[in-house]
Amino acid sequence: MQAWLKKHLKIQQETTELPLLISSDIIESLFGNYKHIIERSPQADMNRSVLLIPALCGSRKEVVIHQALKDASQVDLEKWEKENIPYTIRKKRQEFLVNLSQKSGK
Secondary structure, three states, X not given: OHHHHHHHHHHHHHHOOOOOOOOXXXXXXXXXXXXXXXXXXXXXOHHHHHHHHHHHOOOOOHHHHHHHHHHOOHHHXXXXXXXXXXXXXXXXXXXXXXXXXXXXXO
């Protein structure tokens, strides 16, 4: 999006002194699609599900999807998630219960 904005700001500055007219309709539509998907899962983890948003943008050609899946290992995704997505209360409870059941099972 930043590349688009830079490109169009340059064009706008070369052609007129008037401000660049932009709209939030695209962003609103994107979040509307995101909310529609999230509503299907009553127990969705909002922090993790926000990663759906890039999948709703841009090219979804088979080659692009294949390359993305090839380049992103599960280990890399888990590491990125731990560093960038905070635990929700629901996820903390699940982890606590798993640890509790593991301790009581020993």
